[in-house]
Amino acid sequence: METIIVIGAGAAGLMTAYELSKNNKKVIVLEATERLGGRIYTYTNNAFSEPVELGAEFIHGKLPLTLNLLKQADIKYYVVKGKMFHIEKGQFKKGQDNSVHWAELMKRMKELKHDIPLSDFLQQFFSDDKYESLRESVKHFAEGFDVADISKVSTCSLYKEWSEENDEQYRIDGGYQQLISFLESECKKNGCIIYNNCCVKKITWSKNEVNIITMCSRYFKSNRVVITVPLSVLQLDKNDISYIEFTPAMDNYLEASKNIGFGTVIKILLEFNEAFWQHEKKNISFLFTGEKIPTWWTQFPKNNCILTGWMAGAKAFEFKDASDEDLLESALDSLSAAFAESTSVLKNKLLAHKIINWTNAQNIYGAYSYETPQSANARKLLTQPLEQTIFFAGEALDYGVMIGTVEAALESGKQAALKIIKG
Ligand SMILES: Cc1cc2nc3c(=O)[nH]c(=O)nc-3n(C[C@H](O)[C@H](O)[C@H](O)COP(=O)(O)OP(=O)(O)OC[C@H]3O[C@@H](n4cnc5c(N)ncnc54)[C@H](O)[C@@H]3O)c2cc1C
Known part of the structure; x- marks a missing residue:
C-alpha cells in the first residue's frame, strides 16, 4: 500500500490527511x-476568563467547507454583531473612514x-494633493x-474584494482550535499517524519515491508528499x-512562490476588569483609529471585557x-488616546494580556497571503503536481476568492487530496 506524507498540520495539512485517510x-x-x-491558535490560559484567538478568528461569510465541518463536529458558532466606528477629530463616527473620493476610486479601479x-x-490616477486623505485611507484598508x-x-483583486457585498461574519464559540481537534481525531480514527516536532529539512525525490530528513535527523519514506507549509x-x-x-x-516552484504576497500582523489580546468602551458606545464591533495600534475590536455580542x-x-x-x-x-x-482615559488608569483595569508577533x-x-498582479501564474504552477509525486497546498494556493483564509486552506488541502485519490 502506498504511503503519503503530509508536511504541516495546519488547516490545509489536516484537511488533506482527513480526505486521504477517509479514502483508505x-x-x-x-x-x-x-x-x-x-x-x-486558540490560547487557553487561566489569566483570561475564556479562550482567545491568537490567529484566525472570523468565518468570513457562509463558507461551505468550514461550516460543514463545524456541523459535522457539532461545534457552535455565532454571528458577529455590533457597529463599526472610526474616530474623527476626537469624535466617534459610524462606519469606516472612507474618504469623500471613495466612489471615484472604485470607478477607476473597475475601469x-x-x-x-x-x-x-494611486500614483497614476490619484496623485493630486486633494486626494491625500483618500490615499491614506486606501493604504490603511x-x-x-x-x-x-x-x-x-x-x-484588481482589491477592487473585487471591496466591491463585494459584506456577508455576515461568524465566530466559533470556544475557539477555532476545536476544528483542528476534530480533524486530528478523525484522521487518527482513520489510521493516520501524526508526528509533532518533526521539522522537514530535506526532500529527495524521484517519481513515486520520496525520502525526507527532518531537522532532528529522523528519516521518512513515502510514495508521495503534500507540502502545506x-x-x-x-x-x-x-x-x-x-x-x-x-x-x-x-x-x-520556489521562485514562483515569491510572486504571491505574504503579509504580517501583530495581534494584541487584552482583558480588562470592565468594558470601559461601552461608556462611549454600547455596541462597538470594530473601531478604527489613527493611533499606533490602529484597529481594535470587541467580542460583541458576547458580553465580556476582552479587546483585540x-x-x-x-x-x-x-x-x-x-x-x-x-x-x-x-x-x-493607543486606547488612552482613543477613549480619553489615562494610560495608568487603563493599566490598573488590565487583568490579562497576550501579544503575538506573527513575523x-x-x-x-x-x-497570510495576498494577491499580486503575478499571483495567478504562480498559483497555476504551484498547484501543478510534479510527476504525481510532489503536491503543494495551503491558504495561498486556493483558486477561490477567499485567499488568506481558513476556508482557502481547507479547500486547497481537499483539492490536493482529490488529485491523489483520482490519480
Ligand atoms: C493573526 C491572524 C489572523 C487571522 N484571521 C483569520 C480570520 O479571521 N479568518 C480566516 O479565515 N483566516 C484568518 N487567518 C488566516 C488563517 O489562519 C490561515 O489562512 C490558515 O489557518 C492557514 O492554514 P494553512 O494550513 O495553509 O497554513 P498553517 O496554518 O500555517 O499551517 C502550516 C503548518 O506547517 C508547519 N510547518 C512549517 N514548516 C514546516 C516544516 N519544515 N516541516 C514541518 N512542518 C512545517 C507550520 O508549523 C504550520 O503548523 C488569520 C491568520 C493570522 C496569522
Missing part, C-alpha cells in the same frame, strides 16, 4: 512544532484594464484587512535555517523586533 490511504503527517493548527500594484495605481504591501498588492517558508533564502532543500532542485488590537502590513514588519512590554505600552497609549512565529513567519 496510508497517511503520515509531519508537523514542525509541538502544536497542531499553525495559524489557527482598470491591466492589473498593476496599488501604489502605482489594504494594510489593515489584506495585510498587504501597497507596492505589491494587486489593484506557509508560503513564507517556501519564500525563504537558501541560507535560512528553515529553508527546505529539494533534490532534484525545484527552484522554479491589530497592527498589520508594513507597520507590523517595522515593529518585528519590538518587545512585548513596548507593544503593550503602545496598545494602552517571528517559528515555521510561519507572517500572517
Whole structure:
C-alpha cells in the first residue's frame, strides 16, 4: 500500500490527511512544532476568563467547507454583531473612514484594464494633493484587512474584494482550535499517524519515491508528499535555517512562490476588569483609529471585557523586533488616546494580556497571503503536481476568492487530496 506524507498540520495539512485517510490511504503527517493548527491558535490560559484567538478568528461569510465541518463536529458558532466606528477629530463616527473620493476610486479601479500594484495605481490616477486623505485611507484598508504591501498588492483583486457585498461574519464559540481537534481525531480514527516536532529539512525525490530528513535527523519514506507549509517558508533564502532543500532542485516552484504576497500582523489580546468602551458606545464591533495600534475590536455580542488590537502590513514588519512590554505600552497609549482615559488608569483595569508577533512565529513567519498582479501564474504552477509525486497546498494556493483564509486552506488541502485519490 502506498504511503503519503503530509508536511504541516495546519488547516490545509489536516484537511488533506482527513480526505486521504477517509479514502483508505496510508497517511503520515509531519508537523514542525509541538502544536497542531499553525495559524489557527486558540490560547487557553487561566489569566483570561475564556479562550482567545491568537490567529484566525472570523468565518468570513457562509463558507461551505468550514461550516460543514463545524456541523459535522457539532461545534457552535455565532454571528458577529455590533457597529463599526472610526474616530474623527476626537469624535466617534459610524462606519469606516472612507474618504469623500471613495466612489471615484472604485470607478477607476473597475475601469482598470491591466492589473498593476496599488501604489502605482494611486500614483497614476490619484496623485493630486486633494486626494491625500483618500490615499491614506486606501493604504490603511489594504494594510489593515489584506495585510498587504501597497507596492505589491494587486489593484484588481482589491477592487473585487471591496466591491463585494459584506456577508455576515461568524465566530466559533470556544475557539477555532476545536476544528483542528476534530480533524486530528478523525484522521487518527482513520489510521493516520501524526508526528509533532518533526521539522522537514530535506526532500529527495524521484517519481513515486520520496525520502525526507527532518531537522532532528529522523528519516521518512513515502510514495508521495503534500507540502502545506506557509508560503513564507517556501519564500525563504537558501541560507535560512528553515529553508527546505529539494533534490532534484525545484527552484522554479520556489521562485514562483515569491510572486504571491505574504503579509504580517501583530495581534494584541487584552482583558480588562470592565468594558470601559461601552461608556462611549454600547455596541462597538470594530473601531478604527489613527493611533499606533490602529484597529481594535470587541467580542460583541458576547458580553465580556476582552479587546483585540491589530497592527498589520508594513507597520507590523517595522515593529518585528519590538518587545512585548513596548507593544503593550503602545496598545494602552493607543486606547488612552482613543477613549480619553489615562494610560495608568487603563493599566490598573488590565487583568490579562497576550501579544503575538506573527513575523517571528517559528515555521510561519507572517500572517497570510495576498494577491499580486503575478499571483495567478504562480498559483497555476504551484498547484501543478510534479510527476504525481510532489503536491503543494495551503491558504495561498486556493483558486477561490477567499485567499488568506481558513476556508482557502481547507479547500486547497481537499483539492490536493482529490488529485491523489483520482490519480
Ligand atoms: C493573526 C491572524 C489572523 C487571522 N484571521 C483569520 C480570520 O479571521 N479568518 C480566516 O479565515 N483566516 C484568518 N487567518 C488566516 C488563517 O489562519 C490561515 O489562512 C490558515 O489557518 C492557514 O492554514 P494553512 O494550513 O495553509 O497554513 P498553517 O496554518 O500555517 O499551517 C502550516 C503548518 O506547517 C508547519 N510547518 C512549517 N514548516 C514546516 C516544516 N519544515 N516541516 C514541518 N512542518 C512545517 C507550520 O508549523 C504550520 O503548523 C488569520 C491568520 C493570522 C496569522
